[in-house]
Amino acid sequence: MRVVIADDEMLLHEGLARLLTDAGVEVAGKAANVPELMRAVRLSRPDVAIVDIRMPPTHTEEGLVAAQQIRTEHAGVGVLVLSHHLESIYAMRLIEEHPQGVGYLLKERVSNIAVLADGLQRIAEGECVIDPTIVSRLVRRPREDSPLTALTDREREVLEQIAEGRSNAAIGQRLYLSPKTVETHIHQIFQKLGLGDEPDSNRRVLAVLAFLRE
């Protein structure tokens, strides 16, 4: 696994690089702004680029724009966006155009190497990764006449796993379910929520997130 890191905070930069190196991830380049990031991606061809959402000059959403650019220009390079924003709109914006090989994690995940490594791995494999905190906020937010009340606890767990971007196999593994059972659950969920067909695992993330955000 090879990554480049784009973050204009030097200390975070260094710490993250050390932590990743210790975990056996090769840090192939570092960048403090978007042009440096694009050059690093072009030169080192990493598996995943780790990008802070706020970068110079405006420190607003440069990271998101850079992520789209990387996904468009370098099909083989995944992007993990790190952000302080809990609001799902930013994650939606990221996966709307390219739901494959992208991830949106809260910034504090950098110190949880297990979650980080898992996320990087899934992104490198072309999956889509959404921070569990964001998903659980969406699932648990109060609703009037919530259609989610029709779901069983297990189905709700499966729904969260789908929204986090996991494939059927991964869901089965995490929840100790057989592939057949996972499929049944997913079928049930989509029926109960009136979501129509079940597209591939990346497209369905979009559908489920859009449903939860309504």
Place this chain on the structure above:
Amino acid sequence: MRARHLVAALAAFALGIAALAIASAHPDVTLGGASVAANVALAAAGWALAAAGIVAWVTRPAGSCGPLLTLAGLAWFASELANPAVDSSVAFTLGLVTFAVCPAIVAHAALAYPGGRLASWPERAAVAVAYAGTVGVQGLAAAAVYEPSRQGCSECPDNLVAVASDAGLLDALNRAGVRLGVAWAVALIGVAVWRLARASSAARLLTAPVLVPLIAYLGLVAAGYVHSLGRGYVSNDAVDERLWIGQAVALIALSAGVVLAWVRGRRARTAVTRLVLELAEAPVPGGLRAALAGALADPELEVAYPLTDGGWVDAAGRPVDPAAAPGRATTPLMRGGQAVALLVHRAELLDDPGLVEEVSRAARLALEHERLEAELRAQLEQLRASRARTVEAGDAERRRLERDLHDGAQQRLVVLSLALRLLREQLGPGAADRIDAADAELRAALEDLRALGRGIYPAVLEAEGLAAAIGALAEEAAVPIATGALPRERLAAAVEAAAYFLVAEVVKRARASAVRVAATLERERLLVEVTASGTLDDELIDLGDRIGALDGRLRIDREPDRVAIRAEVPCAS
């Protein structure tokens, strides 16, 4: 009509009858007695002048025009008094002194029309010379050296001002008077023509009915003097008589001009007065403007009111620039020497000072009312602007704080968490539990900071706009929020902030089972409707401030189990 007007009318009537009697008794030495036509001319011109003078006197008591015209009518008759048939030496002497003064008074009155004052020094000089020539030279000086009994008029009454009898000097004075007469008559024609040529078209409309007959009259007077140059004194031959009848006709026309202007002005004033009276019943801002615009037939007429700081505002309190545009003129409406309002109107519309005075007087109450209202509105507007600046400065500060938290404290906590993690690796399993506990604290702190930043000024509001921010609010709120239509376009930051914080505050303070939010853009206004199924704890005072600062309106309808909040904020986006 007061007693003095009545006295003047009676005097003119009596003097006219007397003049007719005198002229008929001794037609050979008068102009007014030679024929029936002359009789009619004598009576008609004098009474016409007096009548017009009294009309002007009553309607414009402040000006000197009315009394002057009345006096001119009397002077017209007075020229008949220097007649042997007069049996009073006072009247005879008066006739000797004033027989020539009529043109001077007529010119004075007509040039002073309608304001009542001579406007320029050439006018004043020409009128002064006319008085000096007629009363001074032809009148007093000549009479002083004329003893009727010694100079061929045995039946004449005594001349009370005679001090000597000197036929030679009398002849010289008469000649001088005639020459001077040609001079001042021509000079007066000059200033009258100049006045007419220079006047604006509206002013000309007003003064031409008076000035044109004046010029004709003075022309005939000048012709009479020229005719007299040869013989050296004024007399009453056939030419003189024809010229004199012409003068009478011109004076009747002049009098008619004065009355005509009065009738026309009265019509306009009646319209103004009526409309102002209508206004008094239901004054609304801008109402006076519309009423005056209608009455004065100038749809673009504007009314501006002075502020104490020297600025001008319209009835709604908005600042206006009273500088006149091309083709527009400004007229101050004065009260107690101070401008209480300024009319910006079509140039020439208010050249008639009488009309301006009338407008001021008739509209005084309404004007005063509107001026005070305008001042109040202007102050309110200033207050609102100041409040808007305060809110804006507060928002800027909030945004800065949120950014500082995000880029500073939150970032440091993440770095710290990372450092703890690295430390945990180094220290090995012995310290793991304690470090994990510290890390959990740190995450909680991070969570708190994030909530704090959102409460201060959500980054998503600044970056993504109102709809996204309300969507984000719905994700974190403890109450279910159902969103209806929300504007997708970006609005002014202050408008977005006002709408967002309104919703956020209601969500925070409502003890409700659900909150519904919708916002629509309608005719440059953002309409925000928030309905809480439940109760609302407090008044939304600071929100009223925010919305008031944008000149918006906030309405809260409370029912037992439902609170509906409706805010309307102008947004010219």
